[in-house]
Amino acid sequence: MSDIVKILPIEVSNKIAAGEVVQRPSSVLKELLENSIDANSTKIKVIIKNAGKNLIQVIDDGDGMSIKDMHSSFIKHATSKINSIDDVFSISSMGFRGEALAAISSVSMVEMSSSKVLENDGYFIEINGGKIIKEKESNFDKGTSIKVKNIFFNVPARRNFLKSDFVELRHIMNVFHNIAVSHNEIEFSFINNDEEIFYLKKESLKKRIISIFGEKIREHLIPIKENTQIANLNGYVLKPEYAKKSRSNQFIFVNNRSIKSQFINHSISSSFDGLLREGYFPGYFLFINMNPLKIDVNVHPNKTEIKFDDDQSLYSIINSSVKHCLGIYQISPVLDFEKDQSMDISYTQINENPKIPTIEVDSEFNPFKIFNEESFIKKDSDIALSNNPSDIIQDNNKSSKIFQIFNKYIVSTSTSSLIIINQNLAHQRILYEGFLKSIFESSSESQKLVFPIEIMLTKPQLILFKKIITEFDSMGFVYKLSDSLLTIISVPVQLENNSIEELIDDILDDENDFDKSKNLSYSDFFAKKLSKCSAIKTGKNLNSDEQEFLVNQLFSCKEPNLSPDNKQIFITLNKNDIENRF
Ligand code: ADP
Ligand code: MG
Secondary structure, three states: OOOOOOOOOHHHHHHHHHHHHOOOHHHHHHHHHHHHHHOOOOEEEEEEEHHHOOEEEEEEOOOOOOHHHHHHHOOOOOOOOOOOHHHHOOOOOOOOOOOHHHHHHHOOEEEEEEEOOOOOOEEEEEEEOOEEEEEEEEOOOOEEEEEEEOOOOOOHHHHHHOOOHHHHHHHHHHHHHHHHHHOOOOEEEEEEOOEEEEEEOOOOHHHHHHHHHOHHHHHHEEEEEEEOOOOEEEEEEEOHHHOEOOOOOEEEEEOOEEEOOHHHHHHHHHHOOOOOOOOOEOOEEEEEEOOHHHEEOOOOOOOOOOEEOOHHHHHHHHHHHHHHHHHHOOOOOOOOOOOOHHHOOOHHHOOOOOOOOOOOOOOOOOHHHOOOHHHHOOOHHHOOOOOOHHHHHHHHHOOOOOEEEOOOEEEEEOOOEEEEEEHHHHHHHHHHHHHHHHHHHOOOOEEEEEEEEEEEOOHHHHHHHHHOHHHHHHHOOEEEEEOOEEEEEEEEHHHOOOOHHHHHHHHOOOOOOOOHHHOOOHHHHHHHHHHHHHOOOOOOOOOHHHHHHHHHHHOOOOOOOEOOOOOEOEEEEEHHHHHHOO
16 A cells, blocks of 8 residues: 655645744734844834735834845744853743744735834845745835735635624724723834724823723723742732723733633632622733743744633732732721621612512412313314414413513413413514514614713724614614714614613624624614613513513514524423423
């Protein structure tokens, strides 16, 4: 038999390896920015087109490269930053693996201009899929410009795998936020589709955070500072009121490198115990400085994971420091031994008015009449699962009972079965179909707010808002937008009783739900989000009219079985199911 094991050609192995470093446009931006920082730049300009799918360009005023270095920078494992393996463990630069430019240039079209001196003494190189196709002298001033065009043009499977512009831009923004927050000594500008989104001059960390996230974050920043033998902590945690439903405000930096760490997230979150509503995540900008010999950055090519020598001690240091700074600002509950423990109210109930316990007696209730008698004498063949809406509605009008259990489910009967409906999911479905209808027919009804609501949008929120503006209009929102101040004047009637500010924040903050590759349109995203936010919640007591209304509306829906997120809305128990239980 002939031999079959062969060594892959370099272009193929490079493309495969590139997948680890370059997952999406935002990973390219991260690597280019890190290179500019390592080159001692003081000004960096970022230019993005079509969420980075067509262009990611980074221009810096850093050290620049010689012609020879420009050539070698695209070769795998070519780096100016380390000489031996020992250097990896005391690394202070952002890069060291020498694989980013090689990876990027093997899966895109790259144009690089660079110069080490001020006087128009630059050089230009163009590379397509890893091969130099053009080079010449250029009049580029000191620094480097790298244009990365048409990412994954030669790996169609990967290009198709890219998410919608909405999602990719979110990732790009996230990378930019991380780098800009941790390098407040550098001036940045960020241009997206020819519009300047950020111009950040050199400024203090606090000012940098405010410039990026908007004025409204200022009053929520609580400084954290702790020096210990193991690590020095610095930065800000955000007051519990500023907690979000996503983790988008969680920033951790170790020796100024942005990292992801579940155990650090956990350590901080547990300091917030009892201060946050369920489903909300605290926000923080935590800078940990420690001896580089005590950490290992070389865990994964994207360098966002770190191994710590002593993670248990670090866990407790962070946990107690965050508690301490929340305590100083008198946010965490103060221990009071005099206080009667039984008077403690959980955070979720703190803002609710006490309810007077009620006893409801239904004088009509006859436990033997839940099923109408007919159903007991029906033939087995009739006792099939009944999902037929008309069957249920008709039956409601006759003698079936509808009642609520556990403040969560509505129980109803059809001629042949018992139906248990999840009230929250049912209402989501009803609202979802209603919202979609209003969007497509532009037929929504608006309710004017007594007091218009003003919301300061952050820059990224503004970009996203502009994308969904048509849907927003057709849903029945009436608003004014001047610069980044959004004033909501009227809202769709279905949303009347909701916290609109929270809702908008939620819509413009969600990075996961909207995904074109799953055939979702903005309308669908919007309708889903709104119906989720405004549906009747689990735990809400409903009166009998509301229960009946919900059941009837559900079964008039086009698709009463599944919630907008494809969860089962109700279950049916027929006679057999019940008998089998005995
Ligand atoms: P690494 O950053 O791990 O060294 P890269 O592939 O990202 O590897 O870059 C390769 C080399 O190219 C760097 O070591 C550096 O010498 C040079 N280089 C890349 N970008 C720049 C830049 N913007 N300014 C100056 N030199 C750069
Ligand atoms: Mg690099």
